[in-house]
Amino acid sequence: MSRINSYIHASQAAEQLIKGFGITTLPIDPFAIACKQKIEVLAKPAHNAGVSGMLIRVGNEFAIAYATHIDNEQFQRFSVSHELGHYFLPGHVDAVIGESGIHESRAGGMSSNRYEIEADHFAASFLMPRHLFFPELKRVGHGLVAIESMAAICNTSLHATAIRYTQCTRELVAIVVSVGNQIDHCFMSESLKAIGGIDWIRKREAVPRNTQTFAFNQNYENVHRAIRTEGTSNLQDWFGGHRCIEISEDVIGLGSYGKTLTVLYDIDVPDAEDEEDEESLIESLTPRFQR
Ligand SMILES: [Zn+2]
Structure with a gap:
């Protein structure tokens, strides 16, 4: 199984368990589920x-x-769910628990270990199973407001919820996590990936200068004090490509996590036919000379 498939598999396994337990409402209680499995939680x-x-x-x-x-609390709920991932996912117990009988997990999503990443995918899908997350998502609006509402409904961190939001929404959205002038990581929704003609934001690229995020990150107090701002920027500034489209950009400081969360949405890409017309129009308006 490829790595990507094994992550999808871990995610689906978590959702199947939630269905199997007959749980139909959020938030999920990983402590109660552990207790039912006769796993002591300390x-x-x-x-x-x-x-x-x-x-x-x-x-x-x-x-x-x-x-x-x-x-x-959100961090602790995620940590317990991560350990439940090791408990439930096939092969994990033997792989992660050594002679000592103890497996130690490290937070921060920095691990490149396959089992750790699988357990993180499990935890996110366990606390935010798609079949319960998606119907709520349709009711909570767009952008950062939607992520904040979903985090409250699921009792999960803004960061974990933002990532899950890009996986579950059908809208064109991206979330970017940055530190100072550097992009730490970015997640795009499937529908945004599918539009083509934009470059992926690569890890460790600089935060584009013409954006709300760039201005926000000039003052570390904004991050530390979890200030939030809403504004607009341009799709092209963030993603390159040929589409010059104004988009919404919400920004919030993640407090003691020391990073900034940006949500890019309201991305109205004209469908392919309109775009062709627009391109030929632009061509007809472009002077036939160059300096
Ligand atoms: Zn672990």
Whole structure:
């Protein structure tokens, strides 16, 4: 199985479990689900600040410990769900629990380990299963407001919810996470990827200068104090390509996470036929000389 397929598989496995448990409302309670599986869940001050959670095996009994050094309920719910991913996904227990009987997970999505990424996909889909997430999403509007509402409904972090939003929406949207002048990562919805004629924003590229985000990130207080702004920018500034289209750009500081979340939406791309007409019109209006 390719890596991408194994992530989709982990995500689907989580959604199947939620369906199997007969859960039909949000938010999902990973603590209650662990309890039903006879998995003890313990709050534990981590000996190592980088550890977000642990899966512990003693014989055929399992326990989950989640770190309390980050005093954030959403973070802890995600950490417990990540460990449940290791418990439920086929092959994980044997792969991640060594001789010691303890697996330690690290937060931040920085791991390139296949099992860690699968468990993160599992956790996101477990807390935000598509069949429950999508119907709510249709009711909560657009842009950052929609993400904030969904985060409240799912009891998940803004960052995790924003990523899930790009996976579940049918609209043309992208979310960008930046630090200072650098783009850390970007997720685009499937429908935005499909329009063509735009370049992918690559990791570690600079934040484009003509944008709300660039101005916002000039003052670190904005990030730290979780300030939010709403404005517009241009599709071309963010993605290059030939489409000069005004889009909405909402920006919010992610507080102690130290990063900025940008939501790009209201991307009205004319359909292919209109675009052809527009191109020929532009051509007819373009003077036939060049300097
Ligand atoms: Zn892990």
